[in-house]
Amino acid sequence: MTSTGANWLQKALFPIIAGVIILVFVGAWAAVLIQVWSFIPSEEAPAVVLGDGLVVAAGVLATTLGTQTASALGFAVAEVRAIKGDSGFSVVAVAQSLRIETYVAVFAYLAIGLAVFATWLFRESAAPELVNAFALSLLGWLIGASGVIFKPTGE
Template sequence: MGDFFRKQLFNIIAAVFLALFVIVWGSVLIQVWVFVPVVPGTPPELNGAVVCAAGALSTSLSSLTASALGFTIAEVRREEQSSGEAAGKAQAGVFDAGGITTKLSGRVITALMVYLAIGLLVLGVWLVKGTASSDLIGAFSLSLLGWIIGAAGVVFQTEKPSSEPHAAG
């Protein structure tokens, strides 16, 4: 039994972290979604501990996923540059995004998907509820949009141009 936990320790830590993220943000989303303000546009009052936990978890997961992507991109770029130098080719600085996705661990991919899924739900609640949501919802929504813009920049930057000539239409 101890050997199982020893082999699965990182997976257990990742699962607990992601479960906490989902539970805390699920709680926030439910509280904001079902809240009916007495005065239109009034946000719900959220428990201070929930606000702190939600902020810490979302900031942490955003940073962790962004850094994992950044480190993986740097690793793939180094490998491609060294293989290009060995073959006597100069690299143009653009590399195959497929190399990045194959190097990401299952934990990182799961974290990315959880962050995006919950983030998109938070963004949806923020857009629907507007001022009747909370500053916490708005802050996470803006943070998610910034994260998506950064990720999109990486996606478009890593795209290799086709080596086939395009037919003029």
């Protein structure tokens, strides 16, 4: 492999892995949401029954993306505080320190999470426990993020 090819691979490997994780997360949760919203409850089947593989994959992916984005945001906050101190700390400074993959992951997690939350609110009786669990997990993630957003500036 040429030096240029190796450099490209070194720079692109982790963004490619991140992109695949995000795409699989979106795909798995889109499959869950489509099944819940297209489901018509009956006496024999009052709620959607998802396949075990989809339940495990969607649950693991939601946990993975939620924890990874939360930790990336937490590390960014710590790095900005370490470099700029409390006087130079701001949400904007934290946002500027993030990589594009983190932005994409956060927006994917929020978009799917909000769709799952709406599903939990409006289709609760048809939704499996997986939907309820992710909706509550999203609330916890948002509450954690709000600690930075609503932090007093000290000025």
